[in-house]
Every structure is written in structure tokens, then in C-alpha cells.
Amino acid sequence: MSVPARGAIDRAALEKLIVDTGVSVNADDVDAVARSLDRIQSAAATLLQSLSFDETDERFYRLLDADFAEEVGR
DSSP states (O other): OOOOOTTOOOHHHHHHHHHHTTOOOOHHHHHHHHHHHHHHHHHHHHHHTOOOGGGHHHHHHHHHHHHHHHHHTO
């Protein structure tokens, strides 16, 4: 299974997808959603390398929290 590279989300396509659902968005909204999807994608890609199935859920959320904390610190 191939995982797209980090940051590979097409923001124009994402905005179109959101607008097509009837939601009005601005560039900041699209960027926030794209950053969240990038974090989720990164955490999922890291989990693919995980050896222990038992800790998968917990590790996924820890990875998301770690990425969020890192981003807030910038």
C-alpha cells in the first residue's frame, strides 16, 4: 500500500470538495483542514510501521497530539 507524501493534499481540490457539500469556506479554513489531514496522514503512515497491533489506537492518538503540540509551539 502506497501512502502519499506529506503535504500532498491538493488544496484546490479540497476546497472544491468542501464547497460542493454546501459549506462556505475561506482560504484559512481550507488550510486548517489540510493541516489536519496532513497530521492524520502522517500518523497513519507511522502506524503502518508499527509492530504491535495492541497499541495502534492509542499510538495513533498520541502521534496526533504530538504533532498538534509541536505545531502550537511554533
